[in-house]
Amino acid sequence: MKGYAGKLLRVDLSEGKISKEEISESMKKDFLGGRGFAIKLIWDEVKKIDPLSEQNKIVFATGPLSGQLLPSSGKMVIASKSPLTGGYGDGNIGTMASVHLKKAGYDMVVVEGRAERPSYLLIEDGNVKILEASDLWGKNTFEAQDILEKIHGRNSGILLIGPAGENLIRISTVMSQKGRAGGRPGMGAVMGSKNLKAVVIKGTGSIPNFDDEKLKQFGKKGYEEIKGKENYEFWMRQGTMQAFEWCNENGCLPTYNFKEGVFEFSKEMDGYVLEKLHIDRKGCPMCSMQCGHIIKDASAKRAELDYENVGMLGPNIGLRSLPQVALLNRMADEWGLDTISLGSCIGFLMEASERGVIPEKIGWGDFEAAQKLVREIGGGEGLGKLVYNGVRGASEIIGKGSNRWAMQVKGLEISAYNCHGCPGMALSFGTSPIGASHKDAWIIAWEISTDRFSYSKEKVQKLIEFQRIRGGFFESATVCRLPWVEVSFGLDWYPKYLEAITGNHMSWEDLYQIGDRIYNLIRAYWKREVPRFGRAWDDPPDRWFEEPPSQGKMKGVKIDRKKYEQMLSWYYELRGWDEDGIPLKETLDQLGLEEVSRELIM
Ligand code: PTT
Ligand code: SF4
Numbered sequence: 001m002k003g004y005a006g007k008l009l010r011v012d013l014s015e016g017k018i019s020k021e022e023i024s025e026s027m028k029k030d031f032l033g034g035r036g037f038a039i040k041l042i043w044d045e046v047k048k049i050d051p052l053s054e055q056n057k058i059v060f061a062t063g064p065l066s067g068q069l070l071p072s073s074g075k076m077v078i079a080s081k082s083p084l085t086g087g088y089g090d091g092n093i094g095t096m097a098s099v100h101l102k103k104a105g106y107d108m109v110v111v112e113g114r115a116e117r118p119s120y121l122l123i124e125d126g127n128v129k130i131l132e133a134s135d136l137w138g139k140n141t142f143e144a145q146d147i148l149e150k151i152h153g154r155n156s157g158i159l160l161i162g163p164a165g166e167n168l169i170r171i172s173t174v175m176s177q178k179g180r181a182g183g184r185p186g187m188g189a190v191m192g193s194k195n196l197k198a199v200v201i202k203g204t205g206s207i208p209n210f211d212d213e214k215l216k217q218f219g220k221k222g223y224e225e226i227k228g229k230e231n232y233e234f235w236m237r238q239g240t241m242q243a244f245e246w247c248n249e250n251g252c253l254p255t256y257n258f259k260e261g262v263f264e265f266s267k268e269m270d271g272y273v274l275e276k277l278h279i280d281r282k283g284c285p286m287c288s289m290q291c292g293h294i295i296k297d298a299s300a301k302r303a304e305l306d307y308e309n310v311g312m313l314g315p316n317i318g319l320r321s322l323p324q325v326a327l328l329n330r331m332a333d334e335w336g337l338d339t340i341s342l343g344s345c346i347g348f349l350m351e352a353s354e355r356g357v358i359p360e361k362i363g364w365g366d367f368e369a370a371q372k373l374v375r376e377i378g379g380g381e382g383l384g385k386l387v388y389n390g391v392r393g394a395s396e397i398i399g400k401g402s403n404r405w406a407m408q409v410k411g412l413e414i415s416a417y418n419c420h421g422c423p424g425m426a427l428s429f430g431t432s433p434i435g436a437s438h439k440d441a442w443i444i445a446w447e448i449s450t451d452r453f454s455y456s457k458e459k460v461q462k463l464i465e466f467q468r469i470r471g472g473f474f475e476s477a478t479v480c481r482l483p484w485v486e487v488s489f490g491l492d493w494y495p496k497y498l499e500a501i502t503g504n505h506m507s508w509e510d511l512y513q514i515g516d517r518i519y520n521l522i523r524a525y526w527k528r529e530v531p532r533f534g535r536a537w538d539d540p541p542d543r544w545f546e547e548p549p550s551q552g553k554m555k556g557v558k559i560d561r562k563k564y565e566q567m568l569s570w571y572y573e574l575r576g577w578d579e580d581g582i583p584l585k586e587t588l589d590q591l592g593l594e595e596v597s598r599e600l601i602m
């Protein structure tokens with residue numbers, strides 16, 4: 001099939017071995033790319049091992065749309081067995097590394113083993129080397145990016161970790177370009193456990209497509225369509241921060257560790273304030289709607305802000321100044337810590353302090369204390385020792401019922417949407433295949449604009465449709481979903497793009513099926529890897545069922561547990577899973593996953 005480089009690059013850091021393998025036609029047809037490629041490889045090769053041992057593997061995977069001259073296509077997936085959750089984990093990053101990887105002649109890179117000394121991987125077309133990185137070890141991601149750019153040129157694709165990944169902090173992520181982040185469920189720690197500081201990629205080839213002329217035309221039309229969209233101008237002003245005011249109005253802004261859904265100081269830090277402070281814009285390659293808004297942080301350094309970062313490092317910890325939030329965001333980027341999990345950990349510790357569950361005194365909105373906590377978490381010191389493994393790990397250590405307000409599902413911290421009044425979004429967090437991420441089904445906007453408080457089967461069906469499009473298609477194609485989500489770029493473009501690239505006609509029905517195959521394989525992976533995995537793993541935090549907010553539109557509202565359970569049962573039924581959430585044999589067989597069903601049943 002055209003549109004793929006057709007090769008997998010395998011690097012064994014223990015043996016210093018580098019090899020190239022063909023990617024089979026059936027792999028492309030059945031799994032498309034990105035997340036699909038990653039879970040297939042991880043299912044086949046990463047079995048019942050400790051995620052931080054040298055037996056784990058980390059996958060960097062593109063898809064057929066990645067790196068093409070198409071709207072927002074500079075994305076790639078970073079995946080592994082997660083040290084934070086114990087199950088499948090991945091993240092999606094916008095980076096020049098995506099474009100370079102395909103030009104270098106590979107669709108994916110698999111890194112296994114563990115280097116003896118700090119190392120980095122250099123991929124220059126067919127020339128691949130494992131190089132010494134002792135001088136880079138301990139450097140933050142901004143410093144290390146500068147050094148690597150000096151050696152290999154500014155036009156290199158660089159993926160790297162900060163000290164948090166080196167210190168095996170489970171909420172560490174992978175960074176690129178001083179502001180792009182991908183791999184929330186501890187992908188930074190997996191790189192750290194392999195002594196792998198960075199992957200530097202430089203490709204000079206071209207991607208062999210089926211019909212380049214058509215693709216060029218379609219791409220051009222796509223870019224034009226995006227620029228002409230009604231919401232484009234507002235999007236360019238606020239980017240993802242346009243969600244801030246909306247969340248506050250609708251009572252779903254994460255506030256004081258998700259106790260509340262409105263923040264009394266929201267006007268001091270919303271998208272309009274961002275507009276005033278904005279000094280520059282950044283984003284991913286190939287994108288005409290770049291959403292990385294740069295402001296000067298409280299120490300006058302440049303920092304990039306997104307809604308999730310502001311929600312979690314602002315209201316969620318009681319902080320009300322955007323430059324102060326930006327400083328925490330910049331620190332997280334330098335350390336290579338995931339901002340969502342970091343904000344959740346800090347909020348959790350502040351609440352633990354308020355309740356007297358820990359002796360330390362840390363008040364809501366205490367900026368000095370928050371900075372100290374970032375350093376301690378990144379370094380695995382002081383209170384960082386309590387939360388280095390996320391809020392689930394911390395609540396297991398301190399007990400005293402703290403699991404009820406540890407805001408996570410499957411071990412991954414919830415992103416910035418308070419769901420006391422959004423049962424559909426709660427189910428989305430519950431059933432997300434990597435833990436509580438919003439990436440697979442951001443159903444909240446649809447839910448609030450339709451019948452917010454219903455627990456209907458229709459809502460569950462809609463949730464699955466979102467998962468098929470977002471978690472199935474966008475994560476495996478692999479392109480940014482924001483043109484579709486934020487400015488209503490037409491979904492009907494994507495089958496056309498795929499056809500011009502690969503030569504194969506794929507309808508949305510076909511793409512849904514690929515998405516279902518990927519979801520079922522991920523679910524099977526959880527079942528195989530995690531002891532006693534089942535229904536309880538799809539439980540959102542008790543706080544949403546038990547402690548309604550005291551203010552705002554959602555005052556007094558909480559989720560009805562019985563009705564949530566009914567929605568979950570419908571979800572399983574519609575997915576073809578049993579009452580414990582395990583894929584049925586016939587479901588797996590229908591998707592061509594017979595071997596998987598045999599292995600699960602054995
Ligand atoms: C994503 C998660 C998000 S989602 C945000 S802000 W968001 C946080 N950003 C972080 C950051 O910044 N620094 C940091 N140290 N940690 C961070 N953790 C958080 O990571 C991101 C954009 C955004 S901004 C979103 S919604 C969309 N996500 C996409 C996705 O998941 N898939 C896809 N096909 N397209 C997407 N487009 C958008 O990409 P994770 P990025 Mg990201 C500073 O990584 O693990 O998936 O978690 O990739 O290049 O930074 O773009 O309001
Ligand atoms: Fe990257 Fe934002 Fe553009 Fe998506 S919209 S490709 S996240 S810059």
